[in-house]
Amino acid sequence: MPILRYTVLMAGSHLDELLDVCKALANPTRLQIMGWLRDPAEYFAPQADPMEEVGVCVKQIQEKAGISQSTASQFMAVLQRARLVESTRIGQWTYYRRDDSRIAGLPELLKESL
Amino acid sequence: MPILRYTVLMAGSHLDELLDVCKALANPTRLQIMGWLRDPAEYFAPQADPMEEVGVCVKQIQEKAGISQSTASQFMAVLQRARLVESTRIGQWTYYRRDDSRIAGLPELLKESL
DNA sequence: TCGTGATATCGAAATGTTCCGATCTATTGG
DNA sequence: CCAATAGATCGGAACATTTCGATATCACGA
Numbered sequence: 697m698p699i700l701r702y703t704v705l706m707a708g709s710h711l712d713e714l715l716d717v718c719k720a721l722a723n724p725t726r727l728q729i730m731g732w733l734r735d736p737a738e739y740f741a742p743q744a745d746p747m748e749e750v751g752v753c754v755k756q757i758q759e760k761a762g763i764s765q766s767t768a769s770q771f772m773a774v775l776q777r778a779r780l781v782e783s784t785r786i787g788q789w790t791y792y793r794r795d796d797s798r799i800a801g802l803p804e805l806l807k808e809s810l
Numbered sequence: 811m812p813i814l815r816y817t818v819l820m821a822g823s824h825l826d827e828l829l830d831v832c833k834a835l836a837n838p839t840r841l842q843i844m845g846w847l848r849d850p851a852e853y854f855a856p857q858a859d860p861m862e863e864v865g866v867c868v869k870q871i872q873e874k875a876g877i878s879q880s881t882a883s884q885f886m887a888v889l890q891r892a893r894l895v896e897s898t899r900i901g902q903w904t905y906y907r908r909d910d911s912r913i914a915g916l917p918e919l920l921k922e923s924l
Numbered sequence: 925t926c927g928t929g930a931t932a933t934c935g936a937a938a939t940g941t942t943c944c945g946a947t948c949t950a951t952t953g954g
Numbered sequence: 955c956c957a958a959t960a961g962a963t964c965g966g967a968a969c970a971t972t973t974c975g976a977t978a979t980c981a982c983g984a
């Protein structure tokens with residue numbers, strides 16, 4: 697029954713996807729960062745490039761969260777691997793912003809896999 | 811400004827709530843159990859009490875997941891603390907079932923706190 | 925080209941999670 | 955009352971995450 701196998705396989709990868717998202721969000725600081733990125737202008741100081749478009753640079757996130765530079769960099773990498781944020785490199789800065797289309801799809805992912 | 815303080819406090823506890831949910835689901839076995847409980851009759855053998863009403867007993871979950879009795883008991887306690895499942899004790903059995911009204915509210919929690 | 929600043933990666937110590945067996949409590953049937 | 959069964963809790967060993975400082979990479983400006 698190839699159809700059944702396909703279904704099972706798809707369910708499995710959706711489940712893995714949800715698992716990765718949950719793991720990424722299962723940390724108070726990372727969850728907080730996601731919240732700050734919802735309204736960057738309210739939570740971060742102005743920067744070289746426009747934050748509404750490109751996002752917020754790692755340095756600002758680091759300072760706001762009160763964590764080390766290496767931790768900040770790793771945290772953003774975790775969120776990016778779970779596809780909760782996207783990044784743009786401009787010169788020496790890496791800007792991170794929410795992946796809103798992905799985030800908008802989370803309720804559906806929850807519905808399917810939970 | 812009492813209204814602002816209230817808002818901030820509520821946002822904080824919603825965030826904690828979402829954090830607890832994510833932590834509870836950030837484990838492949840627990841996530842799988844939640845899936846099985848969506849359709850108990852399909853995944854578990856018949857038992858003393860009707861599973862569509864009261865849920866599934868720990869023993870069955872333990873066997874299905876291939877984990878020890880203590881781990882199964884702890885896992886269900888984690889899911890219950892996150893309010894993802896409810897339990898009913900009947901005689902010597904503790905039956906667990908999904909808290910569907912709570913689960914239905916997760917997209918809203920996600921929208922508010924993420 | 926050289927120093928400075930931003931970010932990424934490495935390696936390790938501290939902390940948290942996973943998961944088990946052993947033990948304890950409660951219920952049932954004899 | 956006793957033995958058997960289900961479940962909860964305890965204590966600890968294995969494993970994973972957290973978090974840092976040190977170091978490497980890359981871009982910029984003097």
